[in-house]
Each structure stands twice: as C-alpha cells, then as structure tokens.
Amino acid sequence: MMRIFLYLSILIAFILLLLGNSWKIKKIQVNPLVLFIWLLVVIYLSIIFVSPYFLFLLFISIFLTKLFVSSSLWGRFMKYSLYTALFIFLFNLLLVQYGSHVIIEWHFIRITVESLVFAYSMCLRLFVIMAAFAIFNSAVSLESLFSILEKLKIPQNTLITLALSLRFYHVLSRDATEIVDAFRVRGLPISNGNLRERIAARYPVMVALLGNSLERGIDMAQALEVRGFPSKKRRSWYTLNMHPRDLLSTSLIFLSFLLATGYLYFYGYKIFPELQIPSVSKLLLFVVISFTLLSVMLSRGDENAYH
Amino acid sequence: MLTIENFSFRYAGSNAFALKNINLNIFEGEFVLVVGNSGSGKTTLLRSINGLIPHFYGGEYTGKIQVCNVNPLKTPPRELSKSVGTVFQDPENQILMSTVEREIAFPLENMGFERMEIWKRVEEILEILGLQEIREKKISTLSGGEKQKVAIGAALAPYPRYLLLDEPTSQLDPNSAEELLSLLERLNDDLGLGIILVEHRMERTMHRADRLIVMDKGKIIGDGEPRLVLSEIDMDSLGVGYPQITRVAKKFQLQYLPLTVKEGRKMLNQLLPKITLKNEITQKAREPLCQLSNVTFRYNSKYVLKGVNLEIHQGEILGLMGRNGAGKTTLAKIIAGVLKPRRGSVKIGGQEIHTLNERERSTLVGMVFQNPNVHFFQDTIYQDILFNLPEERRNNVDGVMKQLGIYHLRNRNYQDLSGGERMLSAVALMAVREPKLLILDEPTRGLSYGFKRILISFLKDYASHNSVLLITHDMETMAHASHRVALLTKGRIEVIGYKRKIMASSLIFSTQLNKVLYGKSSNILVEEDIEGFR
Missing domain, CATH: 3.40.50.300 (P-loop containing nucleotide triphosphate hydrolases)
Structure with missing residues (x-):
C-alpha cells in the first residue's frame, strides 16, 4: 500500500507542478513576518527529512497554501525547478550506488530501488524549497522583507546592499544584453566564431559590464548620500504588528517544527541500505507535521501598516 | 538664501581648478538656469551646493558657501538634504527602493521622521506630483519620465528650500521632458521652491527661468535676466546655443529676443521681410x-x-x-x-x-x-x-x-x-x-x-x-x-x-522655427534654410 502511495505521489506531484499555476481559490494577505517564519520552517523540514513520503506531504501542504496565498511566480519557479530536477535525478541515480534491491547493474552503472527513491526525494526537496520561495516572493515585497530583517537587527548597510543588488539585477542583465549586442555589431565573434574565439570575445563584454556597474555604483552612492543615508536615527515607515491570530499561527508553525525535530530525534529515517516504509501511525504524524503548517493562513497582513 | 563667496575648487589629483572664484547669491523661490559647455563647471557647482563636494568628491577648496544658514563645506550631504534636494541625470541610478511610495518615504525614514509625519508627506508628494495612480507600482515597470518624477518626489519629501537638478531630462523623450519641466515651473510658482537647473535644452527651459547663469571654464561669465544675458553673450561660440527663434532674431538684430513660438509669432511682422528660403540643390534619386x-x-x-x-x-x-x-x-x-x-x-x-x-x-x-x-x-x-x-x-x-x-x-x-x-x-x-x-x-x-x-x-x-x-x-x-x-x-x-x-507645417514633427513661420514661409525648417544666414 505504501508503495502505491509512493507511485501515486510521483504522479500527483507532476500534475501539480505542471497544471497548478492557474489554480487559485482565494487571495489572503498573510502577515509577512509569519510567512517568513513559515518559510524558514519549511526549508528546515525539507533539509532534515529525506523521506519521500514526508516531502510529498509537505509539498501538498505548500500547494494548498498556494491556493489561498496566490503566487504569481509559481509557474516560472516550477518550470525552472523541473529542468533542474531532471539533472538532479540523473546525477543522483547514477552516482548514488547504495541500496540492497538492485534493478540494473551494468559496468559502472548500478541502479537500485533505494537510489531511485533517493533521487526522487532530492527532486521533491527542490520542489518544496522552490514552491515555498515562489509563495514568499510573490506575497512579500522587498521592502517588507527588509523591515523583517531590520526587526531582526540585521545591519543597515547589509540591508541596503542586498536591496540594491536585487533592484539592479534587472538593470545589469539589460546592460549585459546591450553590451553583447554592441560588441557583436563591432564584428566580435560572440555567436558565430569557434569556441575559443567565443570565449575570448566574452572578455571585453565582462570588462565593459564591470565598468558600467562601477559607474552605476558611484551614482548610487551619491544618491544615497543626498537621501540621508546612512543614518543613526533611521526609523522604518513599515511597522510589523503581531495580532493574536498571528501569534496563534506562529505558535502552530513552531509546533510543527518541534514535532519534526522530535520525530527525527526518536525515530530517525533511513533509505539505505534498505528503504524504510513508515507505518500508518508514522504517516499520520507526517500528515500532522506538514498540515499544521497550513496555519500560516490564519495570519493576516496588518491593514494599518504600509501596503 | 544661498550665498557663494570667492569659491574655487579643484578635484583631487587634478591640476586645473574646476571652479574659479565663484560669487553668487540665489534667493529662495528663484528659478535659475545654469548653462555652459561640457567641462564648464556646472555639475561641480551643484555638487558644491549639496555638499557632495568636499564630502564625497575630495579636493582642495577656498572661499565660503552658505545654504539656508548651513555651511555645506562642513556639513555632510545627508544633513544638508533637509535644505537642498538633488535630482541627477539618470533616473535609473538614483532610485533605491523598489516601489514609488517607498522611494519617497526613504529619505524621511533616514531622517528619523515620525511614522505619521512620513504618511502625511508621502501623501502630499504623491498628490503634488500626480503619482497617486502609480504609488504602489514597481519602479522597474515605470517609464523614464515617471522614474524622474519619483526621484523629484524623493528629493522634495524633506521639504527642501532649493531643488538642484543636473540635466534631469537628458535621458527622456521630448514629451516626458516637457512634462517634467512644466512640473518644475509649477513647483516654483506654487510652492516658491528655489530651482537650480542645469540643462542643454534651451528652447524648452529658457522661457521658464527667472535668471540665467552662463559658465565657461569654471567661471561665471554671464548672470542675469535670460534675454539680457542672451543679447550680451555669443552663446553659439561657447557651444551652448540659443533657442532657434532667438538665434534668428539675434542674427537680424531685433531688439526684443523671442524665446518661444508664441513670442516668435508676435514678432512675425518684423521677421518676415528678412526671411526667404535659400535655393536648394535637389538630390538625385540614388540606388x-x-x-x-x-x-x-x-x-x-x-x-x-x-x-x-x-x-x-x-x-x-x-x-x-x-x-x-x-x-x-x-x-x-x-x-x-x-x-x-x-x-x-x-x-x-x-x-x-x-x-x-x-x-x-x-x-x-x-x-x-x-x-x-x-x-x-x-x-x-x-x-x-x-x-x-x-x-x-x-x-x-x-x-x-x-x-x-x-x-x-x-x-x-x-x-x-x-x-x-x-x-x-x-x-x-x-x-x-x-x-x-x-x-x-x-x-x-x-x-x-x-x-x-x-x-x-x-x-x-x-x-x-x-x-x-x-x-x-x-x-x-x-x-x-x-x-x-x-x-x-x-x-x-x-x-x-x-x-x-x-x-514642414507639422504640429509635432517640426522645428521651433517652422512653427513660428507656419502659414508664411512654411518650407523653412532650420536657420540655414534662410537666405543670407550663415
């Protein structure tokens, strides 16, 4: 039965990845701080658990969250995850040769049931992390994220550097395209030459991009100065308030964190040398841990705060 | 009041002075246009007023500067930004936050304003600049003109007495540039905000300014009412130029120099007898x-x-x-x-x-x-x-x-x-x-x-x-x-x-001179089309 569950999970995961982008029930504005804590816990859970059963349930929990906290980035993130997952799957399948149930053994290739399941788990881990980021990045603006980090006492200079890097990522990528085009017009064999010529042709592009970025950097530094930065008396416009329902939501997320840590401490989980199939009671515990995370939807964005 | 006395400055590592013995008084509420060829010291002058010189750009200086009773030579730009707002050339490189209202609030957050005060000022700036509709928009989705308005908004948020603008329209298309310059005129008229504008677009800016300052090789060589300065200085030889219609009027030695199409049309009777279309050698059709x-x-x-x-x-x-x-x-x-x-x-x-x-x-x-x-x-x-x-x-x-x-x-x-x-x-x-x-x-x-x-x-x-x-x-x-x-x-x-x-005779796709001559000598587009104009 557990094997059927495993096969079915593969099918469902792919359906959700491919078709889930347009599915949406309602848009809930969740509290950015609670969502940030949710994101950290999801990443923690996806890293400490290797069980495909748990990771699949965690993925379903995130997908259900996505139906309510709609994500405009879901489709794009999942598309890139699928490409990456393909490499992760093959890489793990060919290089991880442990396991007792051999399917194929030919020269240096040794594929076992366990390595197959491990490769699947690694892909699920990627999907979980990317899905959580797709939700977080769509629901929380850059400024809200900085307010969160500011609240966590991350230094101002680090935050502004991070903010500028994220904002100027698009500008630099546009600059890079323009520079490549400008050098192609000058006859540099960027797309038509042989491999050596093409690699050599990238050098001026990189130097030009660096020069442009340095100049932008100086301009930005001037702009920061005349906008009063840095400042010892800086006060954030955005305030992050935690209401009782946000505290309840955070407590439940924390409970999920404790249950997961406790489970691994007492029971552990192994794929090698032989795949551990969880009992029904353990599977139920997996369901509780993953679905408790849905409590993030109890929280609400503060109407009085900015946004 | 902004006062500069005997101020000279040279950048670190440079032998030549970028500014030489500058003396200047600019009153609050004045609209000052600063012009000059490249390297004449326009940008250096603005940097000296907003404190970027000597705090950001090191160098050697002599003389005094006083802006609203603050000495920019001793006060860092971040302190001075309460009295002087600055807008740079490229809107892309001066907007630091990712949404419109957050960018306007950014300097206020840095200055430690109360949350309620930030709300009030952000609302006001959005209203004054007509940015309400796009207040939550991401900066990356805005046009160049909108980005430059946001930059002006951020500079205005601390309620400065002077707004310095260094070629703010150089990256904009003509419509956005016109809109931005009209906005500056309105801010000057309605709020009494002192504007110090460095620009190359003569025909769009000259008529808006109360005062014209002409710079050359680090010195002020002309300062006064625009028409007077234009009549005294040969702007073409300085590489600065005139509005087209002003150049024609000056060439024909008219006493009152028109600056706009409207003023040019009023003087048409004086101009027309002197203007005829030069014979043109028609080009043969080629392959x-x-x-x-x-x-x-x-x-x-x-x-x-x-x-x-x-x-x-x-x-x-x-x-x-x-x-x-x-x-x-x-x-x-x-x-x-x-x-x-x-x-x-x-x-x-x-x-x-x-x-x-x-x-x-x-x-x-x-x-x-x-x-x-x-x-x-x-x-x-x-x-x-x-x-x-x-x-x-x-x-x-x-x-x-x-x-x-x-x-x-x-x-x-x-x-x-x-x-x-x-x-x-x-x-x-x-x-x-x-x-x-x-x-x-x-x-x-x-x-x-x-x-x-x-x-x-x-x-x-x-x-x-x-x-x-x-x-x-x-x-x-x-x-x-x-x-x-x-x-x-x-x-x-x-x-x-x-x-x-x-x-010829187009409403938009035409020159200032052609618009003045509309219906009369409609084929004339530029000064060189006029017989006898060198």
Whole structure:
C-alpha cells in the first residue's frame, strides 16, 4: 500500500507542478513576518527529512497554501525547478550506488530501488524549497522583507546592499544584453566564431559590464548620500504588528517544527541500505507535521501598516 | 538664501581648478538656469551646493558657501538634504527602493521622521506630483519620465528650500521632458521652491527661468535676466546655443529676443521681410543600399514590427522618428543584425544580413547605441577605437577623431569624459570601420549645441560616401542632418519622404522655427534654410 502511495505521489506531484499555476481559490494577505517564519520552517523540514513520503506531504501542504496565498511566480519557479530536477535525478541515480534491491547493474552503472527513491526525494526537496520561495516572493515585497530583517537587527548597510543588488539585477542583465549586442555589431565573434574565439570575445563584454556597474555604483552612492543615508536615527515607515491570530499561527508553525525535530530525534529515517516504509501511525504524524503548517493562513497582513 | 563667496575648487589629483572664484547669491523661490559647455563647471557647482563636494568628491577648496544658514563645506550631504534636494541625470541610478511610495518615504525614514509625519508627506508628494495612480507600482515597470518624477518626489519629501537638478531630462523623450519641466515651473510658482537647473535644452527651459547663469571654464561669465544675458553673450561660440527663434532674431538684430513660438509669432511682422528660403540643390534619386521587406518582429507574444518595408538610399541620411516604444531601436537592431526578424528580409548591398557572420556584417553595417557606455572597455578611448579594427582601417582613426573634435581626449578613459564626449567617441569607434550603413540611435540625447553641430557636420560628410540611419526625437537635428524622414507607427512605416514634405507645417514633427513661420514661409525648417544666414 505504501508503495502505491509512493507511485501515486510521483504522479500527483507532476500534475501539480505542471497544471497548478492557474489554480487559485482565494487571495489572503498573510502577515509577512509569519510567512517568513513559515518559510524558514519549511526549508528546515525539507533539509532534515529525506523521506519521500514526508516531502510529498509537505509539498501538498505548500500547494494548498498556494491556493489561498496566490503566487504569481509559481509557474516560472516550477518550470525552472523541473529542468533542474531532471539533472538532479540523473546525477543522483547514477552516482548514488547504495541500496540492497538492485534493478540494473551494468559496468559502472548500478541502479537500485533505494537510489531511485533517493533521487526522487532530492527532486521533491527542490520542489518544496522552490514552491515555498515562489509563495514568499510573490506575497512579500522587498521592502517588507527588509523591515523583517531590520526587526531582526540585521545591519543597515547589509540591508541596503542586498536591496540594491536585487533592484539592479534587472538593470545589469539589460546592460549585459546591450553590451553583447554592441560588441557583436563591432564584428566580435560572440555567436558565430569557434569556441575559443567565443570565449575570448566574452572578455571585453565582462570588462565593459564591470565598468558600467562601477559607474552605476558611484551614482548610487551619491544618491544615497543626498537621501540621508546612512543614518543613526533611521526609523522604518513599515511597522510589523503581531495580532493574536498571528501569534496563534506562529505558535502552530513552531509546533510543527518541534514535532519534526522530535520525530527525527526518536525515530530517525533511513533509505539505505534498505528503504524504510513508515507505518500508518508514522504517516499520520507526517500528515500532522506538514498540515499544521497550513496555519500560516490564519495570519493576516496588518491593514494599518504600509501596503 | 544661498550665498557663494570667492569659491574655487579643484578635484583631487587634478591640476586645473574646476571652479574659479565663484560669487553668487540665489534667493529662495528663484528659478535659475545654469548653462555652459561640457567641462564648464556646472555639475561641480551643484555638487558644491549639496555638499557632495568636499564630502564625497575630495579636493582642495577656498572661499565660503552658505545654504539656508548651513555651511555645506562642513556639513555632510545627508544633513544638508533637509535644505537642498538633488535630482541627477539618470533616473535609473538614483532610485533605491523598489516601489514609488517607498522611494519617497526613504529619505524621511533616514531622517528619523515620525511614522505619521512620513504618511502625511508621502501623501502630499504623491498628490503634488500626480503619482497617486502609480504609488504602489514597481519602479522597474515605470517609464523614464515617471522614474524622474519619483526621484523629484524623493528629493522634495524633506521639504527642501532649493531643488538642484543636473540635466534631469537628458535621458527622456521630448514629451516626458516637457512634462517634467512644466512640473518644475509649477513647483516654483506654487510652492516658491528655489530651482537650480542645469540643462542643454534651451528652447524648452529658457522661457521658464527667472535668471540665467552662463559658465565657461569654471567661471561665471554671464548672470542675469535670460534675454539680457542672451543679447550680451555669443552663446553659439561657447557651444551652448540659443533657442532657434532667438538665434534668428539675434542674427537680424531685433531688439526684443523671442524665446518661444508664441513670442516668435508676435514678432512675425518684423521677421518676415528678412526671411526667404535659400535655393536648394535637389538630390538625385540614388540606388537603394539597404532594403527591408515585410520585416516582422515580436517580443514574446507582442508584435512590435508588423511588416516593415523600407529602402535606405546610397549617400543619404534617413531620419527615423516615432513615439517612445514604437519599435525604432528594435528595427535598428534588426538592420544591424543583432536581432533576427520573425519574418521578412533585410538586405544591405544585395546581401541578406542574417546569413552573414558578425565579422562580415560589421563591414556592411555599424550601430551606435543610445547608451554610449556599452561600447567601451579599454583604458583609453584610443585603444577602444583600435580594438578589433581591421588593419586597413587604422589609417582612418586620427582623421575621424579630429573631425569629431575628440582627438585631444584620445588618452583618456571613457569614464573621465562627459556624456557628449562619450557619444562622439562612440560615433568615432563605429565610423572608423566605415560600414556602408551607419545607424545612430538617439545620438543627441543630452548633447550640448556645440556637440550637436560637430555631429551633424560629421554625419553629412560621412553620408557623402556611405549612408546613415538617424533615429532621433530631436527635430532640429533631424531637420539639419537628414535628407528624407520616415515615421514608424503601429509597427509599420506609413509615412516616408523628403524632409520638407513631411516636417514642414507639422504640429509635432517640426522645428521651433517652422512653427513660428507656419502659414508664411512654411518650407523653412532650420536657420540655414534662410537666405543670407550663415
């Protein structure tokens, strides 16, 4: 039965990845701080658990969250995850040769049931992390994220550097395209030459991009100065308030964190040398841990705060 | 009150003084226009007022500056920003947050204002600048004009007494520039905000200013009511220029110098007897050099070009105009071979451009991009020009650089040059290769009058043995340089022909002088079209 569950999970995961982008029930504005804590816990859970059963349930929990906290980035993130997952799957399948149930053994290739399941788990881990980021990045603006980090006492200079890097990522990528085009017009064999010529042709592009970025950097530094930065008396416009329902939501997320840590401490989980199939009671515990995370939807964005 | 007394400054590592013995009083509520050729010290003057000099740009100074009872030489710019707001040239490089209202709130957060006060001021600024509709929009989705308005908003949020603007319209199209300058006029009128504006667009700014300051080689050589200063100083020889109609009136020694089309029309009776159209040698029709047939292109699902047909003749300068986002740059990149059309063909000298490799293509077509910085990467511009240049073209280099007036800059790095000098260097870099077709995408943005004249003269010479496609919003340059003009609209070229046929008596696609002479000598586009005008 557990094997059927495993096969079915593969099918469902792919359906959700491919078709889930347009599915949406309602848009809930969740509290950015609670969502940030949710994101950290999801990443923690996806890293400490290797069980495909748990990771699949965690993925379903995130997908259900996505139906309510709609994500405009879901489709794009999942598309890139699928490409990456393909490499992760093959890489793990060919290089991880442990396991007792051999399917194929030919020269240096040794594929076992366990390595197959491990490769699947690694892909699920990627999907979980990317899905959580797709939700977080769509629901929380850059400024809200900085307010969160500011609240966590991350230094101002680090935050502004991070903010500028994220904002100027698009500008630099546009600059890079323009520079490549400008050098192609000058006859540099960027797309038509042989491999050596093409690699050599990238050098001026990189130097030009660096020069442009340095100049932008100086301009930005001037702009920061005349906008009063840095400042010892800086006060954030955005305030992050935690209401009782946000505290309840955070407590439940924390409970999920404790249950997961406790489970691994007492029971552990192994794929090698032989795949551990969880009992029904353990599977139920997996369901509780993953679905408790849905409590993030109890929280609400503060109407009085900015946004 | 802003007071500068005997102020001189030279940058660290430089022998020459960028500002020499400046004496200036600017009252709150004045609209001051600062003009001067590249390197005259305009930007350095602004940096001295907002405290970037000496706190950001180190150097040696003498003299005194006082802005609203604060000494910028002793007070860092972040403290001074309560009294002086600054807006720079490139909107992209001065907006630091990712949404409109967060950007406006950013300086207030830094200054430690109470949350309620920030709310109040953000609301006010959004209202004054008409940004309410886009308050939550991401900066990356805004147009250049909107970004520059947001930058003004951030500078205004601390309620400064003076607003300094360093060529704020140089990256904008004419409509956005006009809108921005009108906004500054309104802020000056309604709020009594002192405006100190450095600009090259004479015809758009001169009539708005209460006072004109002319700078040359670090000194103030003219200061006063714009008409008086214009009548006393030869602005053309300084490379600064006049509004077109002012130049004509000055040439014909009219006592009252008109600055706008409206003032020019009022003086028409005085002007008309002196104005006749010069005889023009009509150009013979020549063979087409470049042929585009049914060129279609789309970005993702949005069609930008929908079947463009175009011929560029040998030995002509074809001007291409069209509103922002019409697809002019896309079309230029397709002709240059860096973008491939979805359908249709582009032939230059009979060869299908997209079947050639980069090296072969570069002998047929060259393109100077809107942002000249993308062309440079070496230590000196001379090395940049020589880079990847075929041996047989190396003899051209010195001649082309001299013709463009940048030979003396050959050992300088591009980052040490002004925007105009960079553009002329980029033109040199492409022109020394002598492509049969040279494309220039908005080459006059932010260029002073002097540089425009050099560029136009160079292009005319270049087109005597090759062809040029000139994309510009600058109607004066278009009228001066081009033989024919084309209008790109709705992804097609529906309007194309001899420049006088298209531009004369047009409401938008025409020059200031032509608008003044509308209905009288309608074929005159530029001063040189007038009989007896040198």
